[in-house]
Amino acid sequence: TQLLEQSPQFLSIQEGENLTVYCNSSSVFSSLQWYRQEPGEGPVLLVTVVTGGEVKKLKRLTFQFGDARKDSSLHITAAQPGDTGLYLCAGAMDSGGSNYKLTFGKGTLLTVNP
Amino acid sequence: NAGVMQNPRHLVRRRGQEARLRCSPMKGHSHVYWYRQLPEEGLKFMVYLQKENIIDESGMPKERFSAEFPKEGPSILRIQQVVRGDSAAYFCASSPRLAGGPTTGELFFGEGSRLTVL
Numbered sequence: 001t002q003l004l005e006q007s008p009q010f011l012s013i014q015e016g017e018n019l020t021v022y023c024n025s026s027s028v029f030s031s032l033q034w035y036r037q038e039p040g041e042g043p044v045l046l047v048t049v050v051t052g053g054e055v056k057k058l059k060r061l062t063f064q065f066g067d068a069r070k071d072s073s074l075h076i077t078a079a080q081p082g083d084t085g086l087y088l089c090a091g092a093m094d095s096g097g098s099n100y101k102l103t104f105g106k107g108t109l110l111t112v113n114p
Numbered sequence: 115n116a117g118v119m120q121n122p123r124h125l126v127r128r129r130g131q132e133a134r135l136r137c138s139p140m141k142g143h144s145h146v147y148w149y150r151q152l153p154e155e156g157l158k159f160m161v162y163l164q165k166e167n168i169i170d171e172s173g174m175p176k177e178r179f180s181a182e183f184p185k186e187g188p189s190i191l192r193i194q195q196v197v198r199g200d201s202a203a204y205f206c207a208s209s210p211r212l213a214g215g216p217t218t219g220e221l222f223f224g225e226g227s228r229l230t231v232l
Contacts, residue, residue: 004156035223040225040226041225041226042118042205042207042223042224042225042226043157043205043223045220045221045222048220088157090157100145100147100159100162100170100209100221101159101162101170101172101173102149102157102221103156103159104149104156104157104158105156106154106156107156
């Protein structure tokens with residue numbers, strides 16, 4: 001059973017378009033992180049959200065944590081080819097001592113064509 | 115400041131051989147985590163270590179897998195008698211303190227070691 005479902009699995013768009021990718025679960029997470037992973041590389045952390053309803057912006061990227069802390073979305077405005085990569089969401093279920101034990105989704109593979 | 119260093123980047127083993135994967139955390143980081151990414155699967159937690167201590171190995175397979183983080187030197191993930199199902203990318207991450215709580219410490223991932231078992 002996959003605790004974190006990411007959609008869409010694949011997304012191919014043209015430069016300049018907007019897009020939203022989703023991360024959904026039936027479980028509640030104490031915090032949720034978004035990573036970007038390029039081929040042959042390790043995941044790089046983009047953002048951590050911890051409060052239900054929280055919205056964080058990172059340049060053209062907007063991250064939202066659902067009110068119930070079960071889901072999250074990543075919106076990219078005016079996508080650029082450099083945004084191409086695998087976007088992973090990862091949730092931590094314990095706000096105590098084991099927040100390192102992240103549950104990862106399978107990711108959304110984004111391709112931005114020039 | 116060097117990031118998390120993993121080696122080898124690629125490793126090929128035949129069934130029954132041993133695989134040793136090494137991880138040097140970022141300077142100043144004393145917490146190391148190993149994750150495994152199987153084909154078509156998400157990253158899955160394996161083990162959390164501090165210097166000379168295994169803190170949480172709840173994600174480690176019960177047999178053939180072991181991990182250590184000695185006082186000196188890198189952390190090592192060891193897989194004995196490898197089987198084809200062990201083929202995966204193994205990622206190491208480090209953090210300067212326990213990753214947890216509202217001010218979650220960031221996990222810094224290495225580039226991974228890709229194990230192929232023939």
